[in-house]
Amino acid sequence: MAIQIPNRQLFIDGEWREPALKKRIPIINPATEETIGDIPAATAEDVEIAVEAARKALARNKGRDWFSASGALRAKYLRAIASKIKERKPELAKLEAIDSGKPLDETTSDIDEVAGCFEYYAGLAEGLDAKQKAPISLPTENFKTHVLQEPIGVVGLITAWNYPLLMAAWKVAPALAAGCAAILKPSELASITCLELAEVCIKVGLPPGVLNILTGLGQEAGAPLASHPHVDKVAFTGSTITGSKIMAAAAQLVKPVSLELGGKSPIVVFEDVDIEKAVEWTCFGIFLTNGQICSATSRLIVHERIAAEFMDRLLKWCKNIKVSDPMDEGCRLGPVVSRGQYEKILKFISTAKSEGAKVAFGGGHPEHLKKGFFIEPTIITDVTASMQIWREEVFGPVLCVKTFGSEEEALELANDTYYGLGAAVMSKDSERCERFSKALQAGIVWINCSQPSFIQAPWGGIKRSGFGRELGEWGLDLYLSVKQVTQYVSDQPWGWFKSPSKP
Numbered sequence: 001m002a003i004q005i006p007n008r009q010l011f012i013d014g015e016w017r018e019p020a021l022k023k024r025i026p027i028i029n030p031a032t033e034e035t036i037g038d039i040p041a042a043t044a045e046d047v048e049i050a051v052e053a054a055r056k057a058l059a060r061n062k063g064r065d066w067f068s069a070s071g072a073l074r075a076k077y078l079r080a081i082a083s084k085i086k087e088r089k090p091e092l093a094k095l096e097a098i099d100s101g102k103p104l105d106e107t108t109s110d111i112d113e114v115a116g117c118f119e120y121y122a123g124l125a126e127g128l129d130a131k132q133k134a135p136i137s138l139p140t141e142n143f144k145t146h147v148l149q150e151p152i153g154v155v156g157l158i159t160a161w162n163y164p165l166l167m168a169a170w171k172v173a174p175a176l177a178a179g180c181a182a183i184l185k186p187s188e189l190a191s192i193t194c195l196e197l198a199e200v201c202i203k204v205g206l207p208p209g210v211l212n213i214l215t216g217l218g219q220e221a222g223a224p225l226a227s228h229p230h231v232d233k234v235a236f237t238g239s240t241i242t243g244s245k246i247m248a249a250a251a252q253l254v255k256p257v258s259l260e261l262g263g264k265s266p267i268v269v270f271e272d273v274d275i276e277k278a279v280e281w282t283c284f285g286i287f288l289t290n291g292q293i294c295s296a297t298s299r300l301i302v303h304e305r306i307a308a309e310f311m312d313r314l315l316k317w318c319k320n321i322k323v324s325d326p327m328d329e330g331c332r333l334g335p336v337v338s339r340g341q342y343e344k345i346l347k348f349i350s351t352a353k354s355e356g357a358k359v360a361f362g363g364g365h366p367e368h369l370k371k372g373f374f375i376e377p378t379i380i381t382d383v384t385a386s387m388q389i390w391r392e393e394v395f396g397p398v399l400c401v402k403t404f405g406s407e408e409e410a411l412e413l414a415n416d417t418y419y420g421l422g423a424a425v426m427s428k429d430s431e432r433c434e435r436f437s438k439a440l441q442a443g444i445v446w447i448n449c450s451q452p453s454f455i456q457a458p459w460g461g462i463k464r465s466g467f468g469r470e471l472g473e474w475g476l477d478l479y480l481s482v483k484q485v486t487q488y489v490s491d492q493p494w495g496w497f498k499s500p501s502k503p
C-alpha cells in the first residue's frame with residue numbers, strides 16, 4: 001500500500017505556520033526519482049519568528065517557563081515524546097526509508113534508537129535536579145561555593161540527512177533535557193520525519209516555543225539561524241566545509257558551537273584475524289546507510305599476507321549484497337539520497353580511475369535497476385596515498401584498499417588524514433589492539449568491529465571532524481552552562497585594609 005506523505009507547515013511556537021515566503025521544496029523519492037510531496041521552505045523571516053518564540057518559552061514567567069522547570073518536569077515531556085514515537089514506529093520508519101533511501105530494516109532500528117535517546121535524556125534531566133547546588137570544597141571557611149548547571153538558552157540545531165530523525169534526536173533530546181529552547185533545521189533532502197516530530201510535540205502538549213522546526217535550505221534557513229544574535233549556541237552535524245562556515249558566523253558573536261563533521265575513517269586488518277568475520281565488519285562499516293555515514297570505515301588497510309584471500313572473500317560478499325528499493329525485504333543497499341550526491345560519487349569513482357586506481361567491484365549504476373540514485377557496492381584497489389579517493393570523504397558505498405607490511409606502516413597510513421572521527425583495528429592480539437587504540441588519531445576507536453554507537457557513550461571527532469561530544473553525559477553538557485555561586489559566610493569584616501591579599 002502506498003504510504004501517505006503528510007502535508008505539513010513549519011512548526012513555530014507550538015503551531016503549524018505557513019512559511020513567510022510561502023515557498024515549498026519538492027520531496028523526491030531517491031529510489032524512483034518521483035516527486036512524492038513537498039516541505040515548507042523557511043527563510044530569514046521565519047527564523048526571526050522562531051527565535052522570538054524560543055526566547056519567549058525561556059522567559060522567566062512565575063517559574064513556569066522551560067528554563068526554570070524542574071528536570072523531572074522536562075523528563076515527563078521527553079518520555080511522552082518517546083512513547084508517541086514508539087507508537088508511530090512502523091509509519092515513521094517507512095517515511096524515513098522513502099525519503100532518505102535507507103533500507104527499511106535500518107530506519108526501523110533508527111526509530112527505536114530515537115525513542116531510546118529521548119528516554120535516556122529524560123533520565124539525565126531528572127539527574128540534573130540532584131546535581132544543582134553541588135558544593136565545592138574550598139581551602140577556607142569564610143566562603144561557601146556551589147555550582148549551578150543552567151541551560152545555555154536558545155539553541156540552533158542544524159542536521160544532515162543520513163540519519164534524519166536520529167541526528168535530530170541526538171541534539172533535541174539533550175537540549176530539551178538541559179532546559180534550552182531549540183530551533184531545529186534538518187536537511188532539506190530528508191525532513192519528513194522531523195516534521196512528524198513536530199506533530200508528536202503537539203500531541204504531547206510540549207509548551208509552545210520549546211521546540212521549533214524549520215525545514216528549508218541551508219543558505220536560506222540554516223545560515224540566518226547560525227548567525228542570529230539571539231541564538232546562544234549552535235550544534236551542527238554536516239560537512240566540514242559547512243561546519244567551518246558555521247564556526248565563522250558564530251565567531252562574530254563569540255557564540256559556542258559544537259561540530260560533528262565528516263570523516264575518512266580507516267579500518268586496519270592484521271594478519272591474525274578470522275578473515276570471514278573481518279570481511280563482514282568491513283562490509284558493514286562501509287555499506288551501512290548506503291555508505292552515507294560520517295564515520296564509515298572507507299579506507300581498508302589490510303596486511304599484505306592475507307590481502308589476496310581477504311579481497312577474494314570481500315568480492316564474494318559484495319556480490320551477495322541486495323541492492324534494491326529500500327522497502328524490499330532483505331534490501332541491504334538502497335539509493336543514495338539525491339541526484340547531486342549520486343553524481344558526486346560517480347565523479348569520485350571516475351577521478352580515481354583516471355588517477356590510476358582500479359575498480360575491483362561495482363563502480364556504477366546496477367544494471368537491474370532502471371531508475372533511482374543507486375550505486376553498486378564499490379571496491380577500489382591500486383590506490384596511492386595521494387589520490388583523491390583515499391583522502392577525501394566520498395559519502396557513498398565506496399571502499400578503497402591499501403596493504404601494509406608492518407604495524408608502523410599501518411599506523412602511519414591510518415593517521416595520514418586531516419579527519420579524525422572513527423578508526424577500527426582488527427586483530428586477535430589484545431595488546432596490539434590496545435596499543436593501536438591509543439595511537440589512532442580519532443574520537444572513536446572500534447576494536448574488532450566497526451560502527452556501533454551507543455546512547456551512553458561519547459560520539460564526536462578530532463582534527464577536521466569537529467569538536468564537542470554528543471551522546472552520554474557529554475551530550476547534555478553541550479547545552480549546559482556552569483555557574484559558580486560564591487557566598488561570604490564569616491561574621492567578621494573582610495579586612496581588606498589590613499591584609500589586601502587575604503582570600
Ligand code: NDP
Nearest residue numbers: 159160186187188217218222223238239242260261262294
Ligand atoms: P552539509 O554540510 O551540506 O549540510 C548539513 C546541514 O547544514 C543541512 O541542514 C544543510 O542544509 C545545512 N547548511 C548548508 N549550508 C549552510 C550554511 N551556510 N549555514 C547553515 N546551515 C547550512 O552536509 P550534508 O547534509 O551533505 O551531510 C553530509 C555530511 O555530514 C558529511 O560530511 C558527513 O560526514 C557529515 N555527518 C557527520 C556526522 C557526525 O556525527 N560527525 C553524522 C552525519 C553526517 P541543506 O541540506 O538544506 O543544504
